[in-house]
Amino acid sequence: MEPTSSAPGQLQSVTRALSVLGCFRNGEDLGVSEIARRLDLPVSTTHRLLAALVEAGFLDKVDVSSRYRLGTALAEYGQIAYRQHRIHLAEPHLEELAAITGAKASVATRHGNDAVLLGTSSWREADGHELQGLRLPLHASALGKVLLAWAQAGEGELARLPYDSGTARSISGPAELGAELARTRERGYAFNDEELVSGFRTIGVPIGDEPGQVRFALGLRGPVELMIDERVPFFVDLAKVTARKIADVLR
Template sequence: MEEESRPAGSQAVVRALRVLHCFRDHGPELGATDIARLLDLRTSTAHRLARTLVSEGFLEQDAATSRYRLGAAVAELGRALYRHRGLYRIEPLMESLAEATGTRPGLAIRSGSRAVVIAGEAVDPEAGLSLYIPLHASAMGKVLLAWDPAADPSRLELEPLTAGTITDPDRLRAELERVRARGYAVNDGEFAEHKRTVAVPLVDAVGQVRMALALRADAAELPVERFPELARTAQDFAPAFQRLLLHPAE
């Protein structure tokens, strides 16, 4: 419950960040008792952390209900991420890829046990909002896992999201081997029913996979026979994305 080995200041920072993560996973509005239950804290501690975050603009408190929600500072950081990573530069590429494939492109990076979609239809750069998706149940997540030498499926929480979700570590390990062998990952209704996705890796100047580029569509619009074709198209576009995002000095 408590990280006793950490200095007091570090513990407070970690707790505050975990409060923010509560809204990512359980939002959009939470009371102090909800936060205390989710983080196994005293309610008074949850109140104190939340009030500190309110004072810095990371949370807002509803005057009528006393419940908390994410504040403007979170959106500002999201907009800063969009600018600082140069994501605005790839908007024409995303449009071209969508037109070429009839799908909805997306771009993701890894954050702990999740992939964060940082560009695409799920992202609002003005509001700074992104979509978090589990690594094991998404094509983008599988890409980010497959080329991570430290990835260990047995250490992931393999939550079943649909009947097609891989929940066995050995099955996931075998799936990641297939992803590496063919150079792309697929998701056939594993995260959301009746949705299909193909994803390919984006590598930096030293050959490390840093992002995943995905093409997503409804299952009725994306037969599995198109997976290899879409993967090739995404791979054809990948160098342009890499030049703009991962080694823009070229």
């Protein structure tokens, strides 16, 4: 049997390597010193981790600037996961909804304290020029509110969420969020009114309707000028029809 004395050190290396990958979630090119500073690691340790990730194809080194970016191996794994989770089957429905409404349609699931976008419709003028990230805080996004509301998140879970992101309009604590989730369940959809990005609103609806079993949410995002109050009920109805279609293909 192989000795196990090095197992804790090996586990630490894996954890650190995953933390390095996590630094690239915003799509930035990063240098060694910047990553080391973010993770509070020695530069030498960071350099070794980066070299191992480059060798595995998880990162690419940009020779001209000596900076790093996500590698093609992750694109390969991402495509595999995309197919395995059948998200590609939702794309035609997202595009149809976006074409009818002029807004951007997205599917998300929960990971930790964030809603993670798994698929979106093509870019269109209604999106504006400020890109929305792939990870959205649960408390400040319509998609996150849906995933919390239909998971029937308890007070303890809401108390553990961070509330330090969003705009001045976003929810500031667990009591306020709990009340908002109750309203969300009662009306059948979530609403983000400039809480994540100023000038943009998002409607969120569950994909599926069984309490505690909803894994995916559908969002419809557009500028305030498009998502006016009078159009919200119509957009909600369209989103719910699309959500039922997507639920059928994701089963």
